[in-house]
Amino acid sequence: MNSRLDTTTATIPAAPATDVSSTLRKLYFLRFGFAAVWAALLFATADALGPLSVPLLVLYPLFDVACAVVDVRSARANDGPVRGLYLNIALSTLTGIGLAVAATSGIPAVLRVWGAWAVTAGLVQLAVGAARRRLGGQWPMIASGAISTLAGASFFAQAGKDGAALGSLAGYAFLGGVFFLASALRLRRADGGA
Numbered sequence: 082m083n084s085r086l087d088t089t090t091a092t093i094p095a096a097p098a099t100d101v102s103s104t105l106r107k108l109y110f111l112r113f114g115f116a117a118v119w120a121a122l123l124f125a126t127a128d129a130l131g132p133l134s135v136p137l138l139v140l141y142p143l144f145d146v147a148c149a150v151v152d153v154r155s156a157r158a159n160d161g162p163v164r165g166l167y168l169n170i171a172l173s174t175l176t177g178i179g180l181a182v183a184a185t186s187g188i189p190a191v192l193r194v195w196g197a198w199a200v201t202a203g204l205v206q207l208a209v210g211a212a213r214r215r216l217g218g219q220w221p222m223i224a225s226g227a228i229s230t231l232a233g234a235s236f237f238a239q240a241g242k243d244g245a246a247l248g249s250l251a252g253y254a255f256l257g258g259v260f261f262l263a264s265a266l267r268l269r270r271a272d273g274g275a
Contacts, residue, residue, distance in 0.1 A: 100155070100158065101155045101156070101158060101161065101216065102216050102217070102218070102268050104151070104152075104154075104155040105152070105155065105213075105216070105218075105264075105265075105268055106218075106265045106268040107265075108148055108151055108152060108155075109261040109262065109264050109265035109268070110261075110262070110265045111148070112148055112258060112261040113258040113259070113261045113262040113265065114258075115144055115258070116254045116255055116257055116258025116261065117255060117258050119137060119140070119141055119144075119251075119254055120251040120252070120254045120255035120258070121251070122137055123137050123138070123247060123250060123251040123254070124248055124251035124252075126247075127246050127247040127248040127250075127251060128246055128247075129188075130184050130187065130188060130191065130247075134247060135181075135184045138180045138184060138191060138195075138247075138250075139177050139180050139181050139184075141254065142173040142174070142176040142177040142180065142198065143173070143174075143177045145169070145173040145202070146170050146173045146174055146177070149166050149169045149170045149173065150170065152166050153166045153167065153170070161212070161213065162208070162209045162212040162213065165205050165208050165209040165212065166209065168205050169202060169205045169206070169209070172198060172201050172202050172205065173198070173202065176194060176195075176197075176198040176202075179194040179197075179198075180194050180195065188240075188245045188246065188247060189240040189241070189245050190240075191247065192236045192237070192239050192240035192245055192247075192249075192250075193236070193237060193240045195233075195236050195250055196232075196233040196234065196235075196236030196237040196240065197233065198233070199229045199230070199232050199233030199236060199253065200229070200230045200233030200234065201233075202229060203225075203226045203227065203228070203229025203230035203231075203232075203233060204226065204230055205226070206222060206223075206225060206226035206229060207222075207223055207226030207227055207230070208226070209222070209226075210222030210223040210225075210226055211223055216268070217267060217268060218264045218265070218266075218267030218268035219264065219267075220264075220267070221260040221261075221263040221264040221267065222260065222261075222264050224260065225256075225257055225260035225261075228256070228260075229253075229257065232253050235249070236249065236250070236253075
């Protein structure tokens with residue numbers, strides 16, 4: 082057997098943490114931009130469920146699914162929190178379906194579905210951020226996850242009041258986007274500005 086062949090069949094090492102940080106940084110910038118645009122569009126139509134607001138509501142968790150799929154790929158390369166990300170994919174997929182159904186019942190039903198998602202996804206985000214602390218830039222994600230759980234409870238409370246509107250969801254999404262931006266900027270500093 083040729084020793085040269087033995088060296089060519091060696092396993093390829095996993096991507097270094099800096100590659101994961103770079104992927105997360107790009108993903109977080111994208112998530113900030115999406116959240117800002119989405120929040121502005123939803124806020125403009127927040128008084129009623131209509132032909133623009135309903136697709137926007139369903140789009141948000143589906144965008145979260147797409148981002149989590151990208152995140153899973155980078156997490157696998159560095160023994161990251163893959164289970165939490167898969168849980169997030171499942172929760173966001175169910176939420177997209179739930180929002181489509183809830184929209185037929187009115188804004189209070191939408192707020193309840195969104196509230197359940199905010200609580201559960203917030204807990205997952207908190208756990209994933211804590212698991213990634215060594216990458217740096219995760220404190221905004223941890224804080225965002227904690228705030229999301231509290232916001233979810235407030236959406237439930239709003240659903241029971243007269244005149245419930247979707248404006249608070251726009252504010253929630255924009256604030257979440259700001260946390261993604263803060264994390265992306267902190268990841269850049271942790272990588273030395275790469």
